[in-house]
Amino acid sequence: MEKNKELVKTEKYRPHLHFTPQEMWMNDPNGLVYFEGEYHLFYQYHPQNKKWGPMHWGHAVSKDLLKWQHLPIALYPDELGYIFSGSVVVDWEDTSGFFDGGHGLIAMFTHAKEELQRQSIAYSKDQGRTWKKYEGNPVIENPNIQDFRDPKVIWHEASRQWAMVLAAGKKVIFYTSPDLKSWSLASEFGEGWGAQEGTWECPDIFPLQHQTTGEQKWVLQIGIDAGGPAGGSGTQYFIGDFDGKTFSPEQRKHEIYWLDLGKDFYAAQSFSDVPDEQRIVLAWMSNWQYANEVPTHPWRSAMSIPRELSLQTIDGEDRVIQTPVKTLEENKESFHSLSSFEVEQGEEVEIRQPRAPFRVIVEVEYEAGFEVQLFAGEDGKKFSIGLNGKEVYFERDFGEETSFSSDFTGRFHQQLLSSTKKAKLSILCDESSVEVFLNEGETALTNLYLPVQKTEQQINVRSTDGKTLVHSIHIDRFDINR
């Protein structure tokens, strides 16, 4: 066992803070639920190959959302097809009748057989360790819609029934149920709304509190498999109200709100039943443009750092704010701090970079443009994240192995939500990823990065245009004793 742990630690690109399967292919997070002291993470899994194929549900549990224990595969394909994405809820009141008056876990997922996608359920009476598929499956037949998948179930307390949202082409459909077995069509949302380039996948719907006013609104979160903010897969959301049957958006029809502006934050899902109404989301840290080719071995794909969500008003509009889970703070040790100095135009300050995983927090006031370079060194290869006026950009041209996809490299620009000459960047780096949280999480950018393995790495803070006043730089390392 110990030996195994060591192996995992030394594998090239293997993250420490981010969940990866021990081996083989993984995509979407599924069935995220907190139950009896454990966070459960199920995931789209192909146990025989490092490429997508017959989908199973892999399984892991954690007490702190950082250290995960791998468990046996939870759901296997069967005569109704592959097991596509879905969700898990706690049936506290035994509405399903599966738990002899007690309670337990119910999974709802898509059964996919060739072109036919239908919804099914399974239940577990032993904390998710073993599952039994319901003999009445599928519980929702296909209504003649090709892309009809990824059910996300919630308990809607105000109407005292189950509500479910699933993706159907370029819209979502809502259903309701008293018992998780019989489902009635409630409403549809999304035709012509928000980003429409790709197929809608993996929806989620949840209430969120406004950080300042305490007001509660509903967020409908949706993955689109093409046309994301930096190309390919992306995650958009709508803010509005939900009465258990119908979602009423607040924003304008063609306005697009992205949850993350990077290239690698997809199929985001939130945990059900987390205490204190916390809303914790994690996503698959990849992009369908190149997911099947990313050169890691013997596994492929990682999950993002779990994030806590809330609402805040930015420039007059309510937006989703995200920060990494608090348990991260319990595992940090301070590595280096600097404060109060100026960087002239075209100059940079170079700081020794610790071994990943680490986080660098940079607070600056800048005239026109600055950037932070990570995994930098004499070879000029690096990941950059920069701001200039109203734009944020990232660039990852110079990784070691980028030839596997032309979509992986390049410089990507996005409009900032608010333009200011002050910025705080909190940048979380692991062995093969960089997650940036800008201005207390009002903008997030998640990207894979495959750094060149060199003995000395640097963090550079560079003034690209005008002067930059660096108020502080603080670097923490993380050790979660994997």
Ligand code: FRU
């Ligand atoms: C999203 C997705 C889902 C589907 C699953 C199949 O990445 O395409 O819509 O259920 O992956 O693995």
